[in-house]
Amino acid sequence: MFHWLEQRPFFFAVMLFLTVAFAGFIEIIPDFAKASQPVVGKKPSTILQLAGRQVYIKDSCNACHSQLIRPFKAETDRYGMYSLSGEYAYDRPFLWGSKRTGPDLHRVGNYRTTEWHENHMMDPAAVVPGSIMPKYPHMFTNLADIATAYANASTQKAVFGTPYDQKGMPKLGTWKEAKAQALADAKKIASEMKNQQVKDMVAAGKVPEIVALIAYLNSLK
Amino acid sequence: MKKMVIGGIILIVVLMAATFFMAGDAFQGDDYINALTMLGALAIISITIATALKYVNQIKNDTATGELADENWDGIGEFKNPIPSGWGIIFIGTIIWMLWYFFIGYPTNQFSQIGQYNDEVNEYNSKFKDKWKNPSKETLEAMGESTFLVQCSPCHGVDAEGIDGKAQDLTHRISKKQVLYTIKHGQHYLNYAMGAMPPLMAQGADAEAIATYVAGGLKGEAPAAFATCASCHGPDGKGMNGMAPNLKEYDETLVKHVLENGKKGSIGTMPSFKGRLNETQQKAVAAFLSSIKAE
Structure with missing residues (x-):
């Protein structure tokens, strides 16, 4: 048999290549089919939540807070159920973070409330003694960028096929509709808040950053 | 031949002495892993040198025998000797092991991170239950x-x-x-x-x-x-x-x-x-x- 092979070098080289490549094929090809599937019931962020997400990114929350609960008992005791890859299916970009100076926030919506975030963002040390988190009073006056959030969502829908406007999913619609929806969501958040200045701004049709951020944090479940 | 064996034994002793001189304190104390590692090092020294001696001896003294194959390449021929039986057994064993690992070994013993997490949680919960059965x-x-x-x-x-x-x-x-x-x-x-x-x-x-x-x-x-x-x-x-x-x-x-x-x-x-x-x-x-x- 080997004498026969040794006399046909080209055939031998092709067979050798196929033999070696086989291991590569069975390792690589299944990964193409296993693209990240959203977990059942996962919805993309609404416009207001996306605006809050932009605030989260702008103020570098992800530099100190992770959004990834690892499957260890110590972590699940404190933060809740471990994270699944399908939960990040609509995150663009993902905000896993790489260092925990503060606690993980992946399910912070389960155990903190609007009122708590309001008190905490104004002065963290007043709520959590010894906290080194800086104060973020500017979020109570700066306006959230709803227009960019709408552009962001529209782009994700057009380019990545994020399922906005589908049955049971958040509605995008036209810019006018989206703006009205975001304001309605903001009014709901503001009604649970205590800060009169924020309430007045929302009533006047403006959305401060803190409202958008709280909407985003409450959506982390 | 005799000279080689004597040289080999001297080399073994020198290497062992050097190892003991540098890391002999591994035998002190009650950590048996260190002692085990030292013993392993000594075994490697003796096995390596003994094997080297065997093959140098073989190169020097053995002559090839058997039936020549018909082909030759620029005057270089090839014996039709079968492969050593030990190699053959290992080769066939590898193929059998490959089939077992491919169809049974890997699929049924795959590491699961979530499985490990579940074990950890169950173990902790049962320990917790036992320990705080009747807390004061x-x-x-x-x-x-x-x-x-x-x-x-x-x-x-x-x-x-x-x-x-x-x-x-x-x-x-x-x-x-x-x-x-x-x-x-x-x-x-x-x-x-x-x-x-x-x-x-x-x-x-x-x-x-x-x-x-x-x-x-x-x-x-x-x-x-x-x-x-x-x-x-x-x-x-x-x-x-x-x-x-x-x-x-x-x-x-x-x-x-x-x-x-x-x-x-x-x-x-x-x-x-x-x-x-x-x-x-x-x-x-x-x-x-x-x-x-x-x-």
Whole structure:
């Protein structure tokens, strides 16, 4: 048999290549089919939540807070159920973070409330003694960028096929509709808040950053 | 030949001596892993040199024999000898092992991160159950305090006083304002066996009287209007053995119901802590709360 092979070098080289490549094929090809599937019931962020997400990114929350609960008992005791890859299916970009100076926030919506975030963002040390988190009073006056959030969502829908406007999913619609929806969501958040200045701004049709951020944090479940 | 063997033995001794000189203290102390590693090093030295000697000897003295194959390449021929039987056995063994590993070994023994997590949790939970089967009051209070500091203090404050009204002051049961609010709005979050409390069971001066009496810790003569409350909360306000919320203090049932269902009241919203604390920890939090009660 080997004498026969040794006399046909080209055939031998092709067979050798196929033999070696086989291991590569069975390792690589299944990964193409296993693209990240959203977990059942996962919805993309609404416009207001996306605006809050932009605030989260702008103020570098992800530099100190992770959004990834690892499957260890110590972590699940404190933060809740471990994270699944399908939960990040609509995150663009993902905000896993790489260092925990503060606690993980992946399910912070389960155990903190609007009122708590309001008190905490104004002065963290007043709520959590010894906290080194800086104060973020500017979020109570700066306006959230709803227009960019709408552009962001529209782009994700057009380019990545994020399922906005589908049955049971958040509605995008036209810019006018989206703006009205975001304001309605903001009014709901503001009604649970205590800060009169924020309430007045929302009533006047403006959305401060803190409202958008709280909407985003409450959506982390 | 003799010279080579003697040279080999000298080399072995020199290498062993050098190893012992550099790392001989591995045999001292009671850590047997270090000693084992040293023994391994000594074995490697002797096996390597003995094998090298064998093959050098073979190169020097052996001659090839057997039937020549027909082909030759530029005068270089090839014997038709079969492969050594040891190699053959290992080769076939590898193929059999490959089939086993491909179809049985890998699929049935795959490492699972989530499986490891589940094992960890189950082991911890059963240990926890065994260890705190009959906890004493002191144990429960200590456990309750540490649980409180991790899970509850971010809102209720480390002193449990509610951070200047931002959350419920857990050293007191209920304030007059809260009683009035609950009478006005009812309460349907706690899922007690008695059901939801309807709004506006009492009004005006009656509500005021009830609020003053309940906020004062149900001391002295109950106002006549309290009879409305007593039909569910009991004449002593203690909730008829867990059928309705205890108005006098935070008992186990009340703590459990609030943790499971969350709550919405005059201060704001408390999220549900369902599944975050186990039963012993809920009891512990209740024990801790009754230990810090302000008189």
